[in-house]
Amino acid sequence: MHIKVLLISVLAFFATACADARDERFAIEEIASFNSPWAMAFLPDGRLLVTEKPGQLLVVTQDGRQSAPVGGVPEVDHGGQGGLGDVALHPGFADNGLIYLSYAEAGENKTRGAAVARGKLTLTADGGTLADVTVIWRQVPKVSGRGHFGHRLLFDDDGYLFISSGERQKFDPAQDMQSNLGKILRLRDDGSVPDDNPFADRGGVTAQIWSVGHRNPLGIAFDARGRLWNVEMGPKGGDELNLVMRGGNYGYPLVSNGDHYNGNDIPDHDTRPEFEAPKAWWTPVISPGDLMFYSGELFPAWRDNAFIAGLSAEALVRVEVDDDTAREAERYPMKKRIRAVVQGPDDALWLLEDRKGGRLLRLRPR
Numbered sequence: 288m289h290i291k292v293l294l295i296s297v298l299a300f301f302a303t304a305c306a307d308a309r310d311e312r313f314a315i316e317e318i319a320s321f322n323s324p325w326a327m328a329f330l331p332d333g334r335l336l337v338t339e340k341p342g343q344l345l346v347v348t349q350d351g352r353q354s355a356p357v358g359g360v361p362e363v364d365h366g367g368q369g370g371l372g373d374v375a376l377h378p379g380f381a382d383n384g385l386i387y388l389s390y391a392e393a394g395e396n397k398t399r400g401a402a403v404a405r406g407k408l409t410l411t412a413d414g415g416t417l418a419d420v421t422v423i424w425r426q427v428p429k430v431s432g433r434g435h436f437g438h439r440l441l442f443d444d445d446g447y448l449f450i451s452s453g454e455r456q457k458f459d460p461a462q463d464m465q466s467n468l469g470k471i472l473r474l475r476d477d478g479s480v481p482d483d484n485p486f487a488d489r490g491g492v493t494a495q496i497w498s499v500g501h502r503n504p505l506g507i508a509f510d511a512r513g514r515l516w517n518v519e520m521g522p523k524g525g526d527e528l529n530l531v532m533r534g535g536n537y538g539y540p541l542v543s544n545g546d547h548y549n550g551n552d553i554p555d556h557d558t559r560p561e562f563e564a565p566k567a568w569w570t571p572v573i574s575p576g577d578l579m580f581y582s583g584e585l586f587p588a589w590r591d592n593a594f595i596a597g598l599s600a601e602a603l604v605r606v607e608v609d610d611d612t613a614r615e616a617e618r619y620p621m622k623k624r625i626r627a628v629v630q631g632p633d634d635a636l637w638l639l640e641d642r643k644g645g646r647l648l649r650l651r652p653r
């Protein structure tokens with residue numbers, strides 16, 4: 288009798304375990320691993336460019352073969368949250384070979400700031416070289432510390448470059464119109480300012496500004512309707528997903544649904560309706576590291592959903608977005624800090640884990 292009970296228990300345990308495995312939404316394939324990877328971008332030939340925070344740019348095949356570091360990459364200031372950051376292809380890459388890199392750049396007297404450089408990438412069978420490298424944008428001013436660079440890069444369909452710029456853990460610059468910290472910027476592909484930017488007539492770095500009052504915006508993406516969204520780290524609580532409006536002010540550090548780490552209150556968004564409130568926000572935090580909207584065929588139920596790479600959440604977070612609202616629909620635990628998420632040319636979800644040994648993963652339907 289006892290043996291029979293035990294046997295049934297064991298069978299029940301395995302049945303549950305198998306059911307759990309079948310319930311997983313995707314098969315996860317490990318493609319490669321890196322030294323603190325930060326960003327990736329697919330090339331027209333199907334390979335990927337992957338950045339590593341210490342300063343390496345690598346060409347990687349979809350089956351995980353990695354090139355030697357691409358030569359000609361600018362020197363980066365590696366430490367804290369700083370180093371080599373995002374990589375983006377010019378919309379005309381197939382013809383002009385231009386790529387854009389964001390990174391932390393050292394200044395005088397131990398100051399630092401994010402910079403964006405572009406260069407011409409010549410690809411070979413087993414790697415590549417970057418030439419004619421020019422810095423097209425810099426954070427102003429350079430300040431002390433090694434946090435909150437932001438510096439994600441995104442081109443729109445008209446060839447304008449959006450840059451997310453963190454407030455460098457200095458709070459007030461996010462509201463200072465003489466600084467481009469704590470802002471989202473919009474530039475032409477050569478770094479010059481488009482005439483139709485919301486503050487173009489004010490000149491200087493003010494003219495670069497598209498939106499104001501951001502903290503550490505680590506993800507920017509367009510939805511299927513061409514609307515711009517961003518994710519940003521809240522302080523103690525209050526991570527945000529924002530619909531980014533031309534000239535909008537998102538209120539940091541005057542409002543936040545989180546509070547300062549020292550315990551000081553920051554009034555919540557609903558106390559100051561003149562600032563744009565997030566469409567979704569998280570307390571406890573997820574620490575959003577990247578943002579994308581899915582448009583592929585492999586996961587048809589998830590088309591037009593947003594995906595957020597969760598660092599402290601150690602998860603991929605799926606968000607359903609409507610006209611004017613957004614809500615977390617599901618969270619997929621990955622057991623590692625997730626730094627980046629992109630949709631591959633195969634319509635699979637490709638993830639980069641954070642930190643040393645961070646893996647490149649491919650997620651496809653099970």
Ligand SMILES: [Ca+2]
Pocket residue numbers: 543544545546552553554555
């Ligand atoms: Ca608050």
